Amino acid sequence: MKRKRVIIILGISILLMVVVLLISQRERVFYRIPFLAPEENVKLVRLYFASPDADYLRIEARRILREERITDEAKALVEELIKGPRGNLDPTIPPETQLRELYIVPEEKCVYLDFNQAFQTNHPGGSAGELLTIYSLVNTLIDNLEEIERVQILVEGATIETLAGHIDTTKSFPRNSTIVEY
Amino acid sequence: MVKKVLIGLVVTALIALIALPLLAQQEEINPAPVSRSGVKVIYDEGQAEATIKSLTFQGIDFVYLKETVKLFRLDLEWDAITKKVTLTSGPDQVIFFVGSSQIMVNDRIKKITQSSRFSNGAILLPIDFLSEILDGILKARIDWDPKTRILKVSGGRLNVRGVRHSSYLDSTRIVIDLLRPLSYKARKKLPDQVIIDVYGGECNPGELSLEINDDRVKNMQAFQLPNATQIVVRLIQDLPYKDFTLKNPNRIVLDINPPTKAHYKITTIVIDPGHGGKDPGAIGRGGTREKDVVLTIAKELKRLLSERLGIRVVLTRTGDYFVPLRERTARANNERADLFISIHANAALGRARGGGFETYFHSLALTEEAKAVARRENAVIRLEKGSRRAMSQAEFILWDMAHNTYLNESSELAILAQEGLDKKLKIRNRKVDQAHFYVLSGADMPSILVEVAFISNPREENMLRNPDFQKRVAEGLYNAIALYKRNFERSMGLVISE
Numbered sequence: 001m002k003r004k005r006v007i008i009i010l011g012i013s014i015l016l017m018v019v020v021l022l023i024s025q026r027e028r029v030f031y032r033i034p035f036l037a038p039e040e041n042v043k044l045v046r047l048y049f050a051s052p053d054a055d056y057l058r059i060e061a062r063r064i065l066r067e068e069r070i071t072d073e074a075k076a077l078v079e080e081l082i083k084g085p086r087g088n089l090d091p092t093i094p095p096e097t098q099l100r101e102l103y104i105v106p107e108e109k110c111v112y113l114d115f116n117q118a119f120q121t122n123h124p125g126g127s128a129g130e131l132l133t134i135y136s137l138v139n140t141l142i143d144n145l146e147e148i149e150r151v152q153i154l155v156e157g158a159t160i161e162t163l164a165g166h167i168d169t170t171k172s173f174p175r176n177s178t179i180v181e182y
Numbered sequence: 183m184v185k186k187v188l189i190g191l192v193v194t195a196l197i198a199l200i201a202l203p204l205l206a207q208q209e210e211i212n213p214a215p216v217s218r219s220g221v222k223v224i225y226d227e228g229q230a231e232a233t234i235k236s237l238t239f240q241g242i243d244f245v246y247l248k249e250t251v252k253l254f255r256l257d258l259e260w261d262a263i264t265k266k267v268t269l270t271s272g273p274d275q276v277i278f279f280v281g282s283s284q285i286m287v288n289d290r291i292k293k294i295t296q297s298s299r300f301s302n303g304a305i306l307l308p309i310d311f312l313s314e315i316l317d318g319i320l321k322a323r324i325d326w327d328p329k330t331r332i333l334k335v336s337g338g339r340l341n342v343r344g345v346r347h348s349s350y351l352d353s354t355r356i357v358i359d360l361l362r363p364l365s366y367k368a369r370k371k372l373p374d375q376v377i378i379d380v381y382g383g384e385c386n387p388g389e390l391s392l393e394i395n396d397d398r399v400k401n402m403q404a405f406q407l408p409n410a411t412q413i414v415v416r417l418i419q420d421l422p423y424k425d426f427t428l429k430n431p432n433r434i435v436l437d438i439n440p441p442t443k444a445h446y447k448i449t450t451i452v453i454d455p456g457h458g459g460k461d462p463g464a465i466g467r468g469g470t471r472e473k474d475v476v477l478t479i480a481k482e483l484k485r486l487l488s489e490r491l492g493i494r495v496v497l498t499r500t501g502d503y504f505v506p507l508r509e510r511t512a513r514a515n516n517e518r519a520d521l522f523i524s525i526h527a528n529a530a531l532g533r534a535r536g537g538g539f540e541t542y543f544h545s546l547a548l549t550e551e552a553k554a555v556a557r558r559e560n561a562v563i564r565l566e567k568g569s570r571r572a573m574s575q576a577e578f579i580l581w582d583m584a585h586n587t588y589l590n591e592s593s594e595l596a597i598l599a600q601e602g603l604d605k606k607l608k609i610r611n612r613k614v615d616q617a618h619f620y621v622l623s624g625a626d627m628p629s630i631l632v633e634v635a636f637i638s639n640p641r642e643e644n645m646l647r648n649p650d651f652q653k654r655v656a657e658g659l660y661n662a663i664a665l666y667k668r669n670f671e672r673s674m675g676l677v678i679s680e
């Protein structure tokens with residue numbers, strides 16, 4: 001009888017130790033590698049939003065559903081950017097913006113983003129504002145999609161000179177790391 | 183019963199023994215950083231100074247990668263997926279992965295006692311790490327004193343860092359980039375040879391030799407002498423030359439067949455008040471419109487420039503009407519303006535909606551990254567018959583220069599404008615930056631775009647409405663232009679009476 005109790009107590013203790021060990025190990029792994037390997041149907045993505053003083057872009061990590069087709073994945077990324085940041089960063093795209101269509105031209109390694117008129121009309125303007133908007137889209141898409149190296153912005157199906165009078169948007173953009181604060 | 187309690191105690195002790203160190207370790211892994219007052223950086227026995235922010239984790243001092251890169255003018259490439267950081271300066275390159283204590287300096291792997299790390303999304307470098315990086319790519323010696331928190335950077339070994347050239351219609355400009363000011367002498371040994379001796383100069387001769395082959399200059403070749411760098415410029419024929427130095431960055435300029443004085447005076451300036459008419463520009467929450475504010479500032483700046491310096495000033499618009507972007511620079515080109523200055527008010531989305539003033543100058547269509555890719559992958563140039571071959575380094579530099587005529591002048595004007603505003607305004611000095619602006623891309627002259635304050639920030643919107651603030655903006659820009667004009671005309675050898 002006594003022996004049985006001892007065995008039970010020992011068993012429970014060992015179980016407890018294993019649990020404690022596992023928990024602490026998991027915490028350690030979590031600290032060492034900032035981003036855990038995502039589950040099979042979920043993808044961890046990096047979204048670029050504005051720093052609070054509109055100086056730089058910073059990364060917010062977010063899990064989104066994994067899509068089979070790259071165009072769907074690109075669309076999901078743009079939708080997440082339109083939704084805006086969840087943390088303490090600032091949005092870069094007017095909330096009324098809608099993505100009308102999205103095309104990928106594999107030979108150009110370029111993704112074409114076609115927005116509605118609100119993207120331009122509701123944009124606050126300013127050089128800083130335009131740069132943050134453009135490169136939050138460009139850097140987010142290029143960083144998360146291996147096949148993409150350039151991003152072209154369209155409004156209502158056509159290229160535009162500028163968003164609100166500053167940065168040249170007639171051509172596609174490559175990634176820009178100087179605007180990012182790490 | 184006693185046995186049971188004993189067993190219980192032993193088991194608890196066992197659990198504690200295993201769990202406690204783990205918990206303790208956890209705290210070590212993610213300790214709270216201690217903010218420090220910063221690290222003072224002193225170059226070359228006090229010739230220049232700067233302060234950068236620092237953080238302390240577990241007694242180790244860290245500095246921000248972003249600040250370091252800016253301070254030492256390194257090129258940064260960042261791969262967010264692999265966490266790979268590539269830093270380049272001229273021909274030298276350092277690669278490391280955030281979190282690893284290994285560092286690759288020009289393909290040689292080194293192990294360092296501390297590793298770089300993330301904090302709050304920023305990359306931090308231990309001071310030890312910084313020393314390795316600077317030693318590797320700037321060839322500079324670093325002394326770190328943890329007590330005084332002073333980082334001494336002494337003499338990058340390669341202080342003659344590069345050469346560039348631009349070909350104009352009648353003249354050729356050769357620019358020698360220096361890490362710090364050095365004395366030099368230019369002379370002609372043969373009628374068709376200009377020799378420049380840079381005293382105390384140390385260089386990588388291969389990097390400084392260039393085939394130019396325009397209408398005046400054949401090539402230039404560098405030699406490393408025991409205590410000087412010698413650069414030989416071979417001309418097609420006997421031509422006059424003029425040499426002088428410029429700052430920010432430090433450089434020696436050699437003009438072959440310099441143009442007559444008339445080309446070297448600033449007489450006409452085009453000022454471009456942003457937006458207008460159907461395009462109101464950015465609008466503040468209080469209803470202030472960018473197009474109105476910038477027009478008032480532009481008119482005031484015009485008054486100051488014409489009254490005090492007698493400069494001819496043309497505004498791209500004088501009232502509230504729409505002018506297409508292309509027509510603005512076309513106007514400046516037609517007026518043969520010496521400078522183009524576009525005045526804007528800034529805006530951004532978000533809660534704070536930004537704040538401060540900043541000055542931009544035009545960058546190439548190709549960004550730094552694209553250039554790096556082109557260099558790495560040996561960009562391909564198309565030959566006339568449709569065949570292709572790789573673009574050599576020299577050809578790439580030529581291409582770059584040809585598309586970059588007014589880059590130096592524009593950057594100088596931008597720096598002066600930012601300093602001019604800094605002296606007059608009490609809002610935040612953001613930065614001088616480069617971007618591909620539609621309105622600046624057609625300008626055939628040095629050009630800048632100034633964002634004087636954030637109209638989307640309610641506090642600054644009120645300032646923008648205030649006539650006193652508008653005047654101070656105009657005065658800050660006036661001072662910058664006056665200084666630029668003086669420096670420029672002096673550098674061209676014109677004697678200016680004051």
